[in-house]
Amino acid sequence: MNSRERVQTALNHKEPDRVPFDLGGTPMSGMHKIAYKNLRAYLGLPEVEIRVVDSIQQLAAIDEDVAEILKIDIHNVAPRSSAKYNLEYRDEGDYTAYTDEWGIGWRSPKKGGLYYDMYYWPLAQYDSPEEIEANYTWPDAGDPARFQGLRQKALKTIEEGKAVVVGSLCAGVSEMHAWTRGFEKYFTDFYLHPDVAEYIMDKVVELKMIYWENVLREVGDLADVVIEADDLAGQKNLFFSKEMYRKYIKPRHTKLFAFIKARTNAKLFYHCDGALVPILWDLIESGIDILNPLQKSAAGIDYAAIKKEYGDYITFWGAGIDTQRIFDQGTPEEVREDTRRNIEIMAPGGGFVCTTIHNTQATVPPENYMAFWETLQEYGVY
Amino acid sequence: MSLEAIYDAILNGNAPAAKAETQAELDAGTPAETILNQACIPAMTEVGRLFEIGEKFVPEMLIAARAMNAAMELLKPLLVEAGVEQIGTVVIGTVAGDLHDIGKNLVAMMMEGAGFRIIDLGTDVAPSRFVDTVKAEKPDIVAMSALLTTTTKSIISTIEALEEAGVRDQVKVMVGGAPVTQDFADKVGADGFAPDAGSAARKAKALLGLAA
Numbered sequence: 001m002n003s004r005e006r007v008q009t010a011l012n013h014k015e016p017d018r019v020p021f022d023l024g025g026t027p028m029s030g031m032h033k034i035a036y037k038n039l040r041a042y043l044g045l046p047e048v049e050i051r052v053v054d055s056i057q058q059l060a061a062i063d064e065d066v067a068e069i070l071k072i073d074i075h076n077v078a079p080r081s082s083a084k085y086n087l088e089y090r091d092e093g094d095y096t097a098y099t100d101e102w103g104i105g106w107r108s109p110k111k112g113g114l115y116y117d118m119y120y121w122p123l124a125q126y127d128s129p130e131e132i133e134a135n136y137t138w139p140d141a142g143d144p145a146r147f148q149g150l151r152q153k154a155l156k157t158i159e160e161g162k163a164v165v166v167g168s169l170c171a172g173v174s175e176m177h178a179w180t181r182g183f184e185k186y187f188t189d190f191y192l193h194p195d196v197a198e199y200i201m202d203k204v205v206e207l208k209m210i211y212w213e214n215v216l217r218e219v220g221d222l223a224d225v226v227i228e229a230d231d232l233a234g235q236k237n238l239f240f241s242k243e244m245y246r247k248y249i250k251p252r253h254t255k256l257f258a259f260i261k262a263r264t265n266a267k268l269f270y271h272c273d274g275a276l277v278p279i280l281w282d283l284i285e286s287g288i289d290i291l292n293p294l295q296k297s298a299a300g301i302d303y304a305a306i307k308k309e310y311g312d313y314i315t316f317w318g319a320g321i322d323t324q325r326i327f328d329q330g331t332p333e334e335v336r337e338d339t340r341r342n343i344e345i346m347a348p349g350g351g352f353v354c355t356t357i358h359n360t361q362a363t364v365p366p367e368n369y370m371a372f373w374e375t376l377q378e379y380g381v382y
Numbered sequence: 383m384s385l386e387a388i389y390d391a392i393l394n395g396n397a398p399a400a401k402a403e404t405q406a407e408l409d410a411g412t413p414a415e416t417i418l419n420q421a422c423i424p425a426m427t428e429v430g431r432l433f434e435i436g437e438k439f440v441p442e443m444l445i446a447a448r449a450m451n452a453a454m455e456l457l458k459p460l461l462v463e464a465g466v467e468q469i470g471t472v473v474i475g476t477v478a479g480d481l482h483d484i485g486k487n488l489v490a491m492m493m494e495g496a497g498f499r500i501i502d503l504g505t506d507v508a509p510s511r512f513v514d515t516v517k518a519e520k521p522d523i524v525a526m527s528a529l530l531t532t533t534t535k536s537i538i539s540t541i542e543a544l545e546e547a548g549v550r551d552q553v554k555v556m557v558g559g560a561p562v563t564q565d566f567a568d569k570v571g572a573d574g575f576a577p578d579a580g581s582a583a584r585k586a587k588a589l590l591g592l593a594a
Contacts, residue, residue, distance in 0.1 A: 094506075109479055109506050114532055117481035183484040187441040188448070191395060235560045236578055240439045297561075324531055324561050363532050 002161035003073035007224060011267050011290070011315050013351045019343065019380035021373075022317065022355040024062035025074030025165050026227055027054050028271045028292055029318065029355040032114065034362035035369070036060035042366030043069060053078070055087060055098065056106060056116045057359055070373060074225075074353075075160070077153040078167040079215060083145035101139045102170070104179050114362045121182035129199035141169055141207040147214050154222040163224040166266070169211040172230025173252050176204040190244055197248060205252050212260050220264035225290065228257070233274030236299045242278050250279075250286055257287030269317060273358065275299040277306070284313050293318025293357040296342070297325050303345045317353040319346050321372045327356065328363040332371035339375040347380060354380060385412070385421040388453060392425035395445025397452040404453040414460035418497070422453055426495025430580030440488065443579065447491035468499040470522040470590050473515050473553075475503035477536035482529035485559060488579035489525060496583040498523075509536070509543035516549045522590055525582070528559040537562070538570050554589040558582060 001009070001017050009016035024030045031039070033050045040048070043066070051061040062072065081087070085101035097107035098116070105120025126132045150166075157164045170176055177200045178186035189197040208228075216223070232239055232249065257268055270288035277300040283291070291314050295301055303319065321327050321339050330338075346352040354376050360369060388407060391399035407417055429446040432438040438446075472493050476486045483505045494500045501519055503511055512524060524544070528534045537557050544550040556574040557567050567575035574589050576582035587593070 107481070109481070112479035112536075114479070115530070119481065184444060184487070187484075188444050190441050191445050234440075237436050238439065240441050244439070244441070325563075328531060361530075361532050363535075 003071075004158065004161055004163045004224065007073050007163035007353065010350045010353055011224070013312065013315070013349060015348075015350045015382040017382060019347050019376065019382075020073040020163070020353045021071060021376060021380070022074040022353055023067075023070060023072050023360075024053075024059070025072070025076050025163075025355075026269065026271070026292065026317075027057065027059065027167065028229070028358055030054065030057070030059035031062070031360040031369075032362040033058050033060040034114070035360050035364050035366075036062070036066075039366045039369055040066065042370070045069075055100075058108075058115055058362075059359060073163055074165055075157040075162040076165045076167055077150060077157055077219070079146045079150055079211075080148060081146065082140050082143040084140055084143060102176070102180060103136070118179060118182075121180055121185075123180040123196075123200065124182045124185055127193050127196060129195055132196070132199065138203060138207060139170075141210040142214055144214075146211070147218050150215065150218045151222070154219040158222060164219070164222055164266075165225040165227065165269070166215055166219060166223045168227050168229065169208055170204070172228065172271075173201050173204050173208070173256065174230050174232065174249050177201050187240070190240065190248065194248075201248065201252050205256050208256055209259050212256075212263065216260070216263035220266070223264055223266035225269050226260055226264060226266045227269045227271070228260070228288075229271035231274065232272055232279065233276040233298070235274060235297070237275050238278055242282075245279055246282065250282055253283075253286040261287060267315070273298065275301065277301065280306075280310060284310065288314060290315040290317045290353075292316075293355070295324070295357055296322045303342060307345055307348075311349065311351055315351040315353065316346055318355055318357050319352070320354045320376065321356050323357050323359070323361060323364070327368055327372070328361055328365070330368065332367050335368045335371040336375045339372050340379050343376065343379045347382070385417065388417060388421035389425045392422060392446055392449045392453065393428055395442060395449050397445070397449040400449040401452040401456065404456050408456060408460070413464070414457045415464060415466045417453070418457055418461065418466075422450055422457070423495065423497050426450055426492065427583070429495070430492050430583050432580075434578055434580040440484075443488060443491070447488075447495060450491075450495050469497040469587070469592055471499045471501065471519060472523040472525055472586060473501045473503065473512065473519060473521040474525040474527070475507035475512065476505040476527045476529070476559075477533055477540055478506060478508050479536055480528050480530055480533035481505045482527070482559075485529060485579070486527040489527065489558060489576075489582045492579045492583040493525070493586055496587060498583075498586065507540075509540040512540050513543050513547045513549065516544065516553055517547070521553055523554045523556055523586055525556040525558070525586070528557075528562060531561040534559070534561055534566065537572075541570055541572070554586075556582065556586065556589070 006016040095107040103122035106116035267289035269290040275298040554573040576585040
């Protein structure tokens with residue numbers, strides 16, 4: 001059984017030979033460049049120039065030597081950027097900054113900064129769809145440069161026996177509303193400017209459909225997993241009420257996910273952190289096949305109860321180790337204990353791809369990463 | 383026109399109504415302090431309670447705070463004029479290395495809604511800025527937020543900086559943010575922790591020995 005068969009078996013809710021393992025297959029299961037550098041040194045691997053594949057989160061590209069040693073089953077054939085956009089970092093006093101292809105400004109403190117966070121929102125100043133229409137240019141989602149070489153990358157991945165994961169154009173439908181408007185406007189738009197919220201989300205759905213149309217024309221027959229995301233929950237509860245989600249978000253997800261699934265048999269991977277249990281059935285109805293990462297430390301996330309109630313309907317991709325509470329501060333022994341318990345609950349019957357609950361942060365010691373990985377080798381066998 | 387109408391307007395996040403009702407109440411001769419204490423603060427306290435139990439969410443909290451601000455624009459000058467003192471001063475900020483502000487802003491809004499004077503230092507606040515502000519403003523509470531697991535370490539260095547500057551005992555320290563727990567708060571020697579913005583305002587009052 002090769003990696004691709006292992007992943008496909010798990011995604012079809014059957015037990016493969018062992019639990020599939022992901023590192024770097026998605027922008028939510030990667031590793032910060034500092035942790036990656038430390039891990040390479042710990043494994044006795046030569047120093048290499050670390051390539052950053054996600055500028056916001058400063059995630060490292062996982063090199064082939066690490067992929068081989070750790071027996072990673074997944075490969076992300078991320079499409080490229082639009083030719084109309086060029087990432088340029090600039091110096092802004094105490095910060096390093098850049099602007100993305102949506103016009104969103106991101107910056108990181110020079111002192112102690114590990115990630116980039118938003119500080120400029122291009123649509124914050126426009127409180128009507130007409131103003132946005134008149135003043136803002138949306139990115140070109142269908143720029144052919146994005147899709148160049150995509151099919152070859154997917155074919156090569158299959159040749160290497162790995163599962164093919166394809167990344168998305170941008171963050172989620174409602175997230176892009178937040179990221180272009182700023183968080184306060186995003187939250188209050190639902191009351192004060194619902195027309196703006198709906199206009200932006202409709203536009204994002206439209207751009208995503210153009211993107212997926214192109215991507216899936218290239219690799220719809222080869223992809224095993226396609227990635228979408230939309231963070232809708234915090235540590236304790238949903239960002240907004242279930243009613244509001246059902247009115248504004250769910251219909252748009254349903255439309256987009258149906259569009260994608262009409263063009264590929266790949267499973268739909270959906271990322272949402274936090275306390276999302278109140279809308280989990282709704283998300284399944286909207287068409288998701290895979291839920292990432294199942295944030296263990298959020299309210300209401302009881303692995304055994306969730307596996308029992310939802311495990312026949314969706315695959316859990318994540319659920320390996322609690323990155324928020326244990327991974328960077330715990331001992332290797334605590335890491336082993338958490339990982340072992342998670343695998344015991346999640347593995348039976350398949351429907352589980354093991355990875356860290358969100359990215360491995362800069363401060364995670366390599367000893368802890370390997371404690372997680374070794375525990376998976378030991379207990380993740382069917 | 384009534385205190386109840388102001389209360390309802392704030393609770394429901396109706397800023398124009400909050401403003402109009404407040405103006406009407408003032409025109410009828412009700413003192414600003416009465417409006418603040420019997421309509422505005424109770425409304426925000428109720429918003430916090432409903433948020434805590436999961437019946438209101440971030441959008442409702444934000445529009446309620448917006449309605450409160452609309453009323454406060456009319457009340458503030460009158461409160462100053464009448465020499466009404468706020469119940470305490472809170473210096474609040476997101477710690478060094480962390481640029482997230484929505485959670486911190488919600489806590490600030492809810493504390494303001496509870497009657498505190500707020501000095502908001504923004505995000506990525508160096509320990510030395512917290513120290514300098516404590517020296518200059520003599521607040522009752524220093525409230526620190528961290529959204530990232532990695533930046534919770536800045537909470538520790540800020541508390542250390544307050545200790546080194548000899549001002550730690552002059553203030554109550556509150557901590558919060560997604561990765562922060564009561565356990566963590568105890569470990570780093572904070573005086574208070576709250577898991578959300580609604581309970582943060584309640585906790586702040588409790589720390590100062592004020593009735594909830």
